[in-house]
Structures are given as C-alpha cells and as structure tokens.
Amino acid sequence: MKIRVDDIKDQPRLLRSEEPLETLPGLTAVQESGDCEFLSPVTVELTVAREYDHIRVKGNLSARIRLNCSRCLGDFETDLASVFTIFFRKEDRVALDEEEVELAEEDLISVTYQGDEIDFAPEIAEQVIMELPLKPLCHESCRGLCPVCGVDLNEQECTCAGSSFSLKFSALKDFKFDK
Ligand SMILES: [Zn+2]
Ligand SMILES: [Zn+2]
Secondary structure, three states, rough: EEEEEHHHOOOOEEEEEEEEEOOOOOOOHHHOOOOEEEOOEEEEEEEEEOOOOEEEEEEEEEEEEEEEEEOOEEEEEEEEEEEEEEEEEEOHHHHHHHHHHHHHHOOOOOEEEOOOOOEEEHHHHHHHHHHHOOOOOOOOOOOOOOOOOOOOOOOOOOOOOOHHHHHHHHHHOOOOOOO
C-alpha cells in the first residue's frame, strides 16, 4: 500500500484497501508460528494529509482472526481492530535528531521515509502485531483446564476441586508468573 508523496495534499485523503496477508511483512510468519490465523484480509483505512513539516496518517485496521485461548487451549474467532496515528517525516539529519524527542511522547509514532513514495505496509503490519494479545482469552471468564485432570472446566465439572493439589494451586494463583 503505497502513495506518492506529491499526491499528498493539505486536504485529507482517504485510502481504503483490503490487504492480503502476503503484502504485510512479518504476518505470514506470525500465521505460520500458529499463534494466530488470519481469516480475512486486513481492512485498512488511512486518512493521509500534509501538515507542517510532516505527513499525518490516521489509520484504522480490522481483520477477522482465530486465536488459541491461553487458559482452555481452545480455538476461538475474534475481531482484531487498531486505531493509530503516525507522523511521517522525510529522512535527513535534522529529522533523525527530532525523532528521539518525538518518541518520548508515548502515543505518537514517528517514522521517517525516503524518496518520493511512502510504503505503509511495514507500519500496518507492526500495528496488527501489536494488537495481538500475549495471552489470548476466549472469554474474560474462561475457567481453563483443571490443573489436575485436565478437563475443560467450561464444559465439564470435575471432582478434583478441594484436593490438596488444587488448594495449593489456588493459593499460588495470585502470584504472576512470567514465563
Ligand atoms: Zn478459554
Ligand atoms: Zn479435575
């Protein structure tokens, strides 16, 4: 998804497209890793406008995806959505110095471009990857698998509750493990 810099004017311009996975760098690898399956192309809406010394891009992404629940290990489908704003600046020495200042402001993403064309694909791919949950949950209240017998507690009760193991387990569950 590219645009010629000369075609960007002060008047905001809406670009809309359906981006197949292969056009977004890194997403095919994400899919092959098994963490996320893309069930649709990524719908991209970008509002592009020239502003002061930069180009402002407001973006809206969505895609239908299938994830694997980190508690019950079941597959589930969900909508991925991302809203973001990126400032593109022409790459030169001054802009590189400025970039460090710019990055201190958390919500603003500042990117440089070279030449007379901007390719949005790398930034779009990055936004998609940032939206993928580290620990996907099929539902907020997913009960997960029984740590003793392994049944899916969303579907079935088991008789392990109350055993010494599960008491120990529940005493520990307030701690956060970083694996
Ligand atoms: Zn689940
Ligand atoms: Zn059990």
